[in-house]
Amino acid sequence: MMELQRQQTPEPRLRNGAFNGQFQPLPAPAPGKLLERCRESQALIERHLPFTRRVLHAGNPVQSARTPFSTLHLVHFGAVKTLVAAADGSSHVAGFHLKGDWVGFDGMISGECACDAYAMDTSEIWSLRYALVLQAAAQVPGLLHALHVAMSGQMAREREWRMALATLPADARLADFLRCWAHWLMQRELRADHVTLRLTRAEIGNYLGMTLETVSRSFSRLALLGLVAFDSKGRRNFAIPDVQALVAFVDARGDS
Amino acid sequence: MMELQRQQTPEPRLRNGAFNGQFQPLPAPAPGKLLERCRESQALIERHLPFTRRVLHAGNPVQSARTPFSTLHLVHFGAVKTLVAAADGSSHVAGFHLKGDWVGFDGMISGECACDAYAMDTSEIWSLRYALVLQAAAQVPGLLHALHVAMSGQMAREREWRMALATLPADARLADFLRCWAHWLMQRELRADHVTLRLTRAEIGNYLGMTLETVSRSFSRLALLGLVAFDSKGRRNFAIPDVQALVAFVDARGDS
């Protein structure tokens, strides 16, 4: 299992921020309202709620499916992926949760967690008991609103992906996926060169509704177009030289 | 504090080429339970919140995109569809909201409504000001939880549809769609014969990520298999003789 290898550099931020500036500096670091809002709500939580901090490493579980729902998890930094198990033993990628995202909303409807969640990278997770959140919400309305905004955002993203699957051909779909990650990196005030996707082609394809072969082929085509630049380090390491070009490619639905 | 030891249970990996797992159609739909919960939360609202009742007819707007977000809408009975406008003027079906569903969550993230919503049929809509909901939530925690459950449910449905688009072929996709409506009818304690879909083939296809021609063809194939029985009244009126057979068809991903 490749995730289980030990991190030599415990702080992924430094690795990603490595500077060898042959790529153009990104158009606008876009510190963004999102990051600001994320900070605000985390400050609210820190002030008004008891929670536990956990530092997890790639592959460690955040929550397990079929356990009773009681706590919500906030990704303070790092990345988490959620999987739903199918009857035949295979599992499907349900979603990705990055810095500022919450994990565990899906348990509220049925009373038990609907999916397994794993850290994809060294991550810090804040876990809050839902009952205490409700309790604190009575005193701090801003906290409640922050929670709702997070839920609303997750809903909107889910819907956008559904529409992307319904409308975009394979290449544009992968490009859109990469655009999301680039976006996230830029929100963290990092650069979009040296992206390291800790995902197999099969997992990407599973999420995007295509086979691993098609993912591989689409990657090759995007590289041919110069939209991604593979690193010599391996096929999971690459740079995104021009995020705007990627956006344009998605908007054109891959007609280029 | 830092949990440096490795996790004993490695995360399950996807099999090679695995996107052949099936997504689960809601374990034990619990026909009565949802309706019960729906009734409960509506009782809570009726008792603790001021709201406006509107009876709308097919085509009437519930909310408009780009207007400031201030109110949430609860479908007391009837059906609502939401549309998002694309840059080129075309619009995409964002979702359907039936009895007990809420409309308007998507406005919380950006502060303005993200989509247009129209009644698909004669419907009663309860509209609540979000600020008042927050206010009342401080006194009535059950109300807040009901809201969260509704949001969680919508998120889960959105995700399930995304997975359906990613995994199911056209016929099974349409079957799954019909299964949802049949389900809803049964929740309302009605029968699943004489379904009347107030949707064009193009709208269905738009939602399901396929062309109207494919929708038509899939309908014909389902009718040939006896999974739906068209009424003489027109091609939008039909019966679903055996919902279980429909479920089985979806689970088999259309291999029948």
Add this chain to the structure above:
DNA sequence: CGATGTGTTGACCGGGTTCAAACAATGTGG
């Protein structure tokens, strides 16, 4: 009546799946 919107069906073609082979990266045990 023609006009318009909607639904159905056929023929054709292309993007993506499937099957298959080979390669690369990594780990394991002798």
Add this chain to the structure above:
DNA sequence: CCACATTGTTTGAACCCGGTCAACACATCG
């Protein structure tokens, strides 16, 4: 250290589902 297995990635070739274009049926409505 190498031989070997394992897992992940790439690429090729053939097939097929679903998109595209087109013609036609059927309804409602002016």
